[in-house]
Amino acid sequence: MKLREFAKQLGLSPTTVSRALSGYPEVSEATRARVASEAMRLGYRPDINAVRLKTGRAGAIGVMMARSGEIHFAEFMSGMAQRLETADTDILITPITAHNDEDEMQAYRRLVESRRVDAVIIHSPRPRDPRIGVLNSLGLPFLVHGRSESEHVHAWLDIDNENAVRRSTEHLLDLGHRRIAMINGLRGKTYSIHREQGFRVAHQERGLVADPNLMVCDKFSDESGFRHARSFLERANAPTAIVAGSTMTALGVYRAVRSLGMTVGQNVSVIAHDDVFPYLTAESMVPSLSTTRSSMRAAGTRCAELTLQLIAGRAVDEIHELWPVELILRESTAPPP
Amino acid sequence: MKLREFAKQLGLSPTTVSRALSGYPEVSEATRARVASEAMRLGYRPDINAVRLKTGRAGAIGVMMARSGEIHFAEFMSGMAQRLETADTDILITPITAHNDEDEMQAYRRLVESRRVDAVIIHSPRPRDPRIGVLNSLGLPFLVHGRSESEHVHAWLDIDNENAVRRSTEHLLDLGHRRIAMINGLRGKTYSIHREQGFRVAHQERGLVADPNLMVCDKFSDESGFRHARSFLERANAPTAIVAGSTMTALGVYRAVRSLGMTVGQNVSVIAHDDVFPYLTAESMVPSLSTTRSSMRAAGTRCAELTLQLIAGRAVDEIHELWPVELILRESTAPPP
DNA sequence: GCAAAAATTGAAATCGGTTTCAATTTTGTT
DNA sequence: AACAAAATTGAAACCGATTTCAATTTTTGC
Numbered sequence: 120m121k122l123r124e125f126a127k128q129l130g131l132s133p134t135t136v137s138r139a140l141s142g143y144p145e146v147s148e149a150t151r152a153r154v155a156s157e158a159m160r161l162g163y164r165p166d167i168n169a170v171r172l173k174t175g176r177a178g179a180i181g182v183m184m185a186r187s188g189e190i191h192f193a194e195f196m197s198g199m200a201q202r203l204e205t206a207d208t209d210i211l212i213t214p215i216t217a218h219n220d221e222d223e224m225q226a227y228r229r230l231v232e233s234r235r236v237d238a239v240i241i242h243s244p245r246p247r248d249p250r251i252g253v254l255n256s257l258g259l260p261f262l263v264h265g266r267s268e269s270e271h272v273h274a275w276l277d278i279d280n281e282n283a284v285r286r287s288t289e290h291l292l293d294l295g296h297r298r299i300a301m302i303n304g305l306r307g308k309t310y311s312i313h314r315e316q317g318f319r320v321a322h323q324e325r326g327l328v329a330d331p332n333l334m335v336c337d338k339f340s341d342e343s344g345f346r347h348a349r350s351f352l353e354r355a356n357a358p359t360a361i362v363a364g365s366t367m368t369a370l371g372v373y374r375a376v377r378s379l380g381m382t383v384g385q386n387v388s389v390i391a392h393d394d395v396f397p398y399l400t401a402e403s404m405v406p407s408l409s410t411t412r413s414s415m416r417a418a419g420t421r422c423a424e425l426t427l428q429l430i431a432g433r434a435v436d437e438i439h440e441l442w443p444v445e446l447i448l449r450e451s452t453a454p455p456p
Numbered sequence: 457m458k459l460r461e462f463a464k465q466l467g468l469s470p471t472t473v474s475r476a477l478s479g480y481p482e483v484s485e486a487t488r489a490r491v492a493s494e495a496m497r498l499g500y501r502p503d504i505n506a507v508r509l510k511t512g513r514a515g516a517i518g519v520m521m522a523r524s525g526e527i528h529f530a531e532f533m534s535g536m537a538q539r540l541e542t543a544d545t546d547i548l549i550t551p552i553t554a555h556n557d558e559d560e561m562q563a564y565r566r567l568v569e570s571r572r573v574d575a576v577i578i579h580s581p582r583p584r585d586p587r588i589g590v591l592n593s594l595g596l597p598f599l600v601h602g603r604s605e606s607e608h609v610h611a612w613l614d615i616d617n618e619n620a621v622r623r624s625t626e627h628l629l630d631l632g633h634r635r636i637a638m639i640n641g642l643r644g645k646t647y648s649i650h651r652e653q654g655f656r657v658a659h660q661e662r663g664l665v666a667d668p669n670l671m672v673c674d675k676f677s678d679e680s681g682f683r684h685a686r687s688f689l690e691r692a693n694a695p696t697a698i699v700a701g702s703t704m705t706a707l708g709v710y711r712a713v714r715s716l717g718m719t720v721g722q723n724v725s726v727i728a729h730d731d732v733f734p735y736l737t738a739e740s741m742v743p744s745l746s747t748t749r750s751s752m753r754a755a756g757t758r759c760a761e762l763t764l765q766l767i768a769g770r771a772v773d774e775i776h777e778l779w780p781v782e783l784i785l786r787e788s789t790a791p792p793p
Numbered sequence: 794g795c796a797a798a799a800a801t802t803g804a805a806a807t808c809g810g811t812t813t814c815a816a817t818t819t820t821g822t823t
Numbered sequence: 824a825a826c827a828a829a830a831t832t833g834a835a836a837c838c839g840a841t842t843t844c845a846a847t848t849t850t851t852g853c
Contacts, residue, residue: 122810132833137811147831164569168508169809173838177505179548184537190735193529200521200551209572210549211516214537232501235546340735367735370707374742377714398527398677398704405711459840469803474841484801506839510808 125163129154140165179209180426181236183223190339190367191394191415195264198419199240206427211236224253231257237430240264240422245307262426262438264418266309274429274438276422280310280392283411283444284317284362287390290409290446291360292325294454296388299333300351300358302344302368306336314392318362339364344371345378352379352387359455363391366399369408369451388452392444406450413444462500466491477502516546517763518573520560527676527704528731528752532601535756536577543764548573561590568594574767577601577759582644599763599775601755603646611766611775613759617647617729620748620781621654621699624727627746627783628697629662631791633725636670637688637695639681639705643673651729655699676701681708682715689716689724696792700728703736706745706788725789729781743787750781 126136131150139146139154158164171178180203184192199210213226227250230236238260241250244267251269254261263275284301291299301318304311315334322329333351337343344363351358352375363369369391376383383389384406393401393410401408425438463473468487476483476491483491495501508515517540521529536547550563564587567573575597578587581604588606591598600612621638628636638655641648652671659666670688674680681700688695689712700706706728713720720726721743730738730747738745762775 121808133810134812134833134835135831138832141811143812145831150831162565162569164566165811166509166809167570167572168505168514169838170811171505171838172503172509172840173809173811175838179546184534190530190733192533193527196529196549197521197551200549204551209516212533212537212547212549214534214541228499229501232499233504235504338735340737342737342740345740370736371740378742396527398675399707400677400679403679403682403708405715458838470840471803471805471842472801475802478841480842482801487801502841503839506808507841508808509810510839510841512808 120161120163122163122165125158125161128161129157137165175234176430177234177237178207179211179236180423180430181211181213181230181239183226183239183241184212184214190365190396194394194396194415195242195419195422198414198416198421199423200419201416202420202423202427206423208237208427224250227253227257227259231259238262238426240426243305243308243310246309246312260426260429260435262422262429264422266313268309272436274425274435276418276425276438276440276442277310278413278418278442279444280313281317281320283392283413283446284314285321286317286444286446287362287392287409287411288318288321289324290448290452291362291388291390292321292327294360294388294452296358296360296455297327298330298356298358299360299362300348301329301334301362302347302364302372303334303336304364305338311336314364333358337364339367341367341371341374344368345375346371348372348375349378352376352381359386360388360390360452363389366391366393366396366401366404366408366410369401369404370399373404384451384453386456388455390452393447401447402449404451409449409452410447411444412447413442418442457498457500459500459502462495462498465498466494474502512571513767514571514574515544516548516573517760517767518548518550518567518576520563520576520578521549521551527702527733531731531733531752532579532756532759535751535753535758536760537756538753539757539760539764543760545574545764560587564590564594564596568596575599575763577763580642580645580647583646583649597763597766597772599759599766601759603650605646609773611762611772613755613762613775613777613779614647615750615755615779616781617650618654618657620729620750620783621651622658623654623781623783624699624729624746624748625655625658626661627785627789628699628725628727629658629664631697631725631789633695633697633792634664635667635693635695636697636699637685638666638671638699639684639701639709640671640673641701642675648673651701670695674701676704678704678708678711681705682712683708685709685712686715689713689718696723697725697727697789700726703728703730703733703738703741703745703747706738706741707736710741721788721790723793725792727789730784738784739786741788746786746789747784748781749784750779755779 122133126133139151240262242264244263244265246268248267251271255271263273266275266277319329335347363372372389373383376387390409393412394415401410459470463470476488577599579601581600581602583605585604588608592608603612603614656666672684700709709726710720713724727746730749731752738747
């Protein structure tokens with residue numbers, strides 16, 4: 120059903136009907152109500168493509184998806200979707216080849232040239248992330264999930280990674296641990312750098328120095344957790360505690376500890392960052408895992424909201440959110456043996 | 457840059473330029489080449505919304521995303537994205553409230569009425585899935601990832617769940633196990649029913665009967681794996697082997713076995729279905745996990761391809777693919793003690 | 794060399810809405 | 824009751840492409 124036809128059935132002009140449905144003030148309350156109820160009854164809904172062509176709004180937010188499996192992706196998206204459900208805004212997934220900035224930026228250009236999205240959200244930035252400059256010069260609004268140190272002001276939402284790791288490290292130090300290892304995220308990402316910073320600062324406050332030999336960067340996976348934990352624990356002067364980058368990493372760490380005949384929470388303490396996945400919960404691990412917690416889903420919801428504000432014209436330099444992280448102590452952290 | 461302007465720069469009419477770019481035959485090779493190279497140089501790209509309005513194609517495939525965390529989601533999407541990268545087709549995520557069919561069908565109606573997608577992909581169907589009838593009557597092309605027994609013919613791609621579980625169960629029976637438990641997926645889903653069927657058939661072939669007390673349905677998660685495995689293993693007449701629904705479930709099962717002072721691959725055998733997640737691999741578990749394997753990512757890629765064919769007009773009743781599942785034996789399965 | 798056929802190009806209509814601007818009706822004021 | 828102001832409605836232009844149909848140019852056949 121088209122506007123023409125629908126308007127004719129109502130005995131009104133397309134103009135009035137359009138205005139009634141889009142909530143313009145210059146249409147009488149009576150007609151508005153009638154139009155709305157008839158639209159519902161007859162199932163009329165404007166052709167989204169015509170609306171977009173005319174208004175110039177794409178009605179979609181783009182999300183770049185690296186081809187490599189991103190474990191956080193589904194939760195974040197699900198959070199976004201929840202907010203956008205009522206905003207008449209779609210989520211557009213654009214695939215990009217992992218670790219290829221040139222490719223990704225080409226994809227942004229395409230998106231802009233073809234007016235497919237009103238804004239994009241980018242993930243896991245690095246301190247000097249070239250994407251930010253490109254997006255800036257393209258004039259495409261964007262929100263960074265994470266932070267960058269780019270000279271261009273940009274909207275961002277990040278969790279307080281530095282403080283998170285600082286607090287978990289302090290907790291371990293308070294318990295008496297002195298040799299603490301850290302299995303960090305991907306090298307070069309801002310969040311990894313912040314976490315490392317938190318790790319160092321916690322040591323420094325107590326006049327200690329974080330041992331560079333006990334710090335490693337890698338992707339978040341069960342396998343990498345296992346491999347690095349094992350390598351740490353087999354050393355002569357093995358650490359008594361491990362800070363893990365994610366619950367998935369912690370899983371591998373637990374396994375490594377067990378494989379050496381030791382017990383988590385007894386011989387070795389473990390603490391990890393938890394993005395809250397419904398299928399893998401820290402409290403159900405054995406022993407239950409102490410974590411710093413921050414919901415990826417909530418971040419997705421909020422990022423969607425902020426991006427909508429961005430599109431609506433809110434100033435970029437007003438949009439900066441740093442989320443605190445909860446420290447949740449469970450059984451996996453205890454004084455050293 | 458608009459078509460008008462771009463055409464003027466080339467000294468051609470918009471008509472010719474449009475034809476050249478869309479690959480129509482009635483434009484000379486020389487002009488086509490010139491148009492293509494100039495478009496590249498000047499960065500001209502048709503406004504996607506205008507194209508869509510005119511052609512009536514939405515240029516997008518819809519995917520319904522339940523609000524609950526779907527662990528498979530990211531891998532599947534990533535596979536889809538890979539295929540669609542070169543097809544000028546977007547992926548549109550539409551959020552739906554989990555377990556609320558009415559809501560989901562309302563969402564379909566909205567999608568159709570506003571011409572937002574050319575087709576949708578639906579997941580995890582049930583044998584008599586009401587969504588199929590609705591989509592059918594709406595005239596919106598759709599592909600089912602999984603299968604239904606709906607009276608309406610529909611395009612589908614599924615993995616051979618029955619055979620997968622049948623083979624893993626046969627393997628356990630061959631090893632000498634006689635009390636085998638199964639932790640299945642969500643009750644009512646077609647895949648759970650097929651898996652249960654495979655479990656039963658494997659028993660029947662050998663003149664045995666699958667014990668209904670050793671079969672349970674639940675979501676795929678570490679926690680549910682633990683809970684059910686524990687409940688099974690604490691019984692008087694405990695099973696000597698467990699068939700788990702996913703690697704995530706197997707994780708919980710492993711944990712349950714250990715928590716009772718037993719060892720996987722010694723006191724208890726475990727086999728699971730593996731959808732191949734990059735962050736949790738069966739071979740790196742300890743002991744390495746025997747699995748039936750089928751790549752979720754590959755399924756996503758193929759579903760995207762089939763959906764494109766569907767949009768291009770391929771007959772629905774031609775599109776049925778049943779994928780075989782690999783059986784991969786590792787250390788977690790061994791003869792009963 | 795010329796007519797007919799084939800190849801190539803362009804003018805204008807169209808997709809389905811939104812929005813500007815003008816016209817009409819209603820309300821308020823004296 | 825008469826007029827100005829405010830509220831409401833509608834006609835027509837427009838968003839930026841595609842595509843029909845007609846016009847022009849080039850090629851072919853004899």
